[in-house]
Amino acid sequence: MEKPARTGRSAPGAADRRTLLRTALAAATTVGTGGALAACGPGGDQQQDASPFTGERRRGEHVLAVKVDNVAPARPQTGLEHADIVYIEQVEAGLSRILAVFASHLPTTVGPVRSARESDIELLRQFGEPALAFSGVQSALMPTLEATSLHLLPPGELTDGYTRDPARRAPHNLYLKARRAERAAPDASAPRDIGFRFGAAPGGGHRTERETVRYPAARLTFTWSPDRRGWPVAMDGAPARSRSAGRLAPATVVIQYVTVRRSRFHDSSGSVTPYTETVGSGDALVLRDGKAYDAHWSRTSANGGTTFSDREGRRLPFARGQVWVVLVKKD
Known part of the structure; x- marks a missing residue:
């Protein structure tokens, strides 16, 4: 408990x-x-x-x-x-x-x-x-x-x-x-480089209007909106909103495929708490400007940031604005 x-x-x-x-x-x-x-x-x-x-x-x-x-x-x-x-x-x-x-x-x-x-x-x-x-x-x-x-x-x-x-x-x-x-918390760290890069949309990628991520008992859908220049979010089929600002719509969405394993903890009902590993490397899908880019992520140590690169090894720039990173279990 x-x-x-x-x-x-x-x-x-x-x-x-x-x-x-x-x-x-x-x-x-x-x-x-x-x-x-x-x-x-x-x-x-x-x-x-x-x-x-x-x-x-x-x-x-x-x-x-x-x-x-x-x-x-x-x-x-x-x-x-x-x-x-x-x-x-x-x-x-x-x-x-x-x-x-x-x-x-x-x-x-x-x-x-x-x-x-x-x-x-x-x-x-x-x-x-x-x-x-x-x-x-x-x-x-x-x-x-x-x-x-x-x-x-x-x-x-x-x-x-x-x-x-x-x-x-x-x-x-x-x-x-x-x-x-x-x-x-006056001694909390100032913002610093964690591996993200921002800039103009790169070449490549493929056009997409919608991408859905599924967990065992939850799902998120991101739908491209040219008017918003972002990806309005739906959670479990319903629009995801803020109580004060309406529909949530990040400029960049990163679907990061990671290892999700059992931890040594569980909740009061006996369900095991998953442990999401964010050090390592693997595949990712980066959504920006109405396109999806296949990517590779790498984080060599817990003290270091996470880099996202295209298939040729070039750093993949994000669109400026809010970033959502969806950590989902790889196949």
Whole structure:
């Protein structure tokens, strides 16, 4: 059963040692990914001061990741239209959950907020030391989370950073005050290169109007809209909307085929928690500007970013704007 998260307070000596370790890890990771300079990728028209997450001019100061519920009672969600990157991952019983990454724009609220998973640790390491907001976690996983360099922001730690919507029933009614969360994690990493490149549409690819991704008990459909210059999303056959901004429509969608295996955890009903591996390599499909591009993804270490290349090995540029990365089990 998931239990409310705790973060614990280290003794002064332990806190100092952890700070030094975080600093060393951050320095090593920046060198490994090429740092902020890598945001100006080769051969493209990407600006050096642009966001490494969206390719747009506004970068933001800190990275805030939020675990967001994605079952039917949680929809429509709040604040997702402001996310730089939206990751979709499989959870228990074949359902899906969202990890939304914010930096350039912080909404007033985000949610509904739900619990973290072990896979999030590996996925988030490429961002350095981001803040992570989540509602709870299995008690056996909490020590592992606490040992990371993530800035953990569960309700027990950020008591004035969450609010409940009385119009919705628990557990689908907990919302994060995103700006309060950012203030609570002033040492969270700034946006940096995680492997994405942005620029004009490359040659090749094939025209497509619609692509569907299926999980065992969920599905997402992306339909190209020339008027929106994006891919309006449907979840389980219904339009995916924000409570404040209407239909969600990312500029780029990455369907990333990964290994999804059993983890050592399970939920209260006995369903095993999947572990989504995001270090390695494999196939991907990149959707932008009404076309689909076959791609290869590679991430050689957890501290490094994920590169996407075409079949000739050239970096594949994304369209500027919000990016959705759908992590789906490879055949």
